[in-house]
Amino acid sequence: MTTPTRRDRRTPEAGAIRGELAHLAAARLGSDFYQRGAIDVARDLIGCALVHGRRAGVIVETEAYLGPEDLASHARFGPTARTSVMFGPGGVAYVYLCYGVHEMFNIVTGDAGQGEAVLVRAIAPLVGLPDDAAVGRGPGKVTAALGIDRRHDRRDLARGALFVARTGDWPPSVTSGPRIGVAYAGAWAARPYRYWWRDHPAVSRSRATTVSTRRRR
DNA sequence: GCGGGGATTAACT
DNA sequence: GTTAATCCCCGCG
Numbered sequence: 229m230t231t232p233t234r235r236d237r238r239t240p241e242a243g244a245i246r247g248e249l250a251h252l253a254a255a256r257l258g259s260d261f262y263q264r265g266a267i268d269v270a271r272d273l274i275g276c277a278l279v280h281g282r283r284a285g286v287i288v289e290t291e292a293y294l295g296p297e298d299l300a301s302h303a304r305f306g307p308t309a310r311t312s313v314m315f316g317p318g319g320v321a322y323v324y325l326c327y328g329v330h331e332m333f334n335i336v337t338g339d340a341g342q343g344e345a346v347l348v349r350a351i352a353p354l355v356g357l358p359d360d361a362a363v364g365r366g367p368g369k370v371t372a373a374l375g376i377d378r379r380h381d382r383r384d385l386a387r388g389a390l391f392v393a394r395t396g397d398w399p400p401s402v403t404s405g406p407r408i409g410v411a412y413a414g415a416w417a418a419r420p421y422r423y424w425w426r427d428h429p430a431v432s433r434s435r436a437t438t439v440s441t442r443r444r445r
Numbered sequence: 446g447c448g449g450g451g452a453t454t455a456a457c458t
Numbered sequence: 459g460t461t462a463a464t465c466c467c468c469g470c471g
Binding site for chain 1: 450452
């Protein structure tokens with residue numbers, strides 16, 4: 229997207245976008261929303277808007293990661309230089325680089341010391357994004373579409389340009405199933421901690437039973 | 446320091 | 459179905 233000129237700001241489209249962004253800013257979620265268990269937060273985030281600056285998408289897919297006992301979670305090693313943010317209070321971003329290529333956006337949840345977080349796996353375009361479900365389909369696509377990267381790690385979602393807001397949208401049905409790409413986690417891989425807006429075209433994978441196809445070595 | 450591997454994606458065969 | 463890309467985390471010595 230190019231920077232709007234002064235003339236563009238006066239078009240009806242630009243006015244509608246500004247109005248939508250103002251509405252989202254007024255509906256920003258506060259810290260209380262995040263200071264609950266990751267499972268509840270992951271489910272309730274479906275249908276909310278993830279906003280960064282002038283771009284926003286409706287969250288349609290998430291995954292909950294529990295504390296150190298969860299063998300699929302980065303918290304499984306306890307607090308480290310990278311993951312200490314997960315052990316702080318809920319409501320801040322945890323952003324890390326995956327496979328040396330993709331930025332992953334997570335929201336820390338719960339109280340300090342718990343180590344829980346929620347990964348945002350897919351968004352549907354809402355403001356400032358091409359009207360194409362593929363732009364936010366997958367966790368690496370979410371951050372690329374919204375311009376989120378590791379500079380946003382540890383950012384407080386209760387203030388600033390990066391936040392989550394309630395919307396008028398409500399998913400007709402939220403479904404759960406096993407998390408994606410965590411086959412290394414043994415029995416924890418089978419737990420139904422992935423949540424998605426059922427039948428939504430922006431969800432990264434549609435089948436409830438899909439598990440990683442990564443080959444064993 | 447070293448070595449193994451990963452909460453992915455796109456482009457192959 | 460398979461594989462490369464690409465960086466840095468983490469455990470261990």
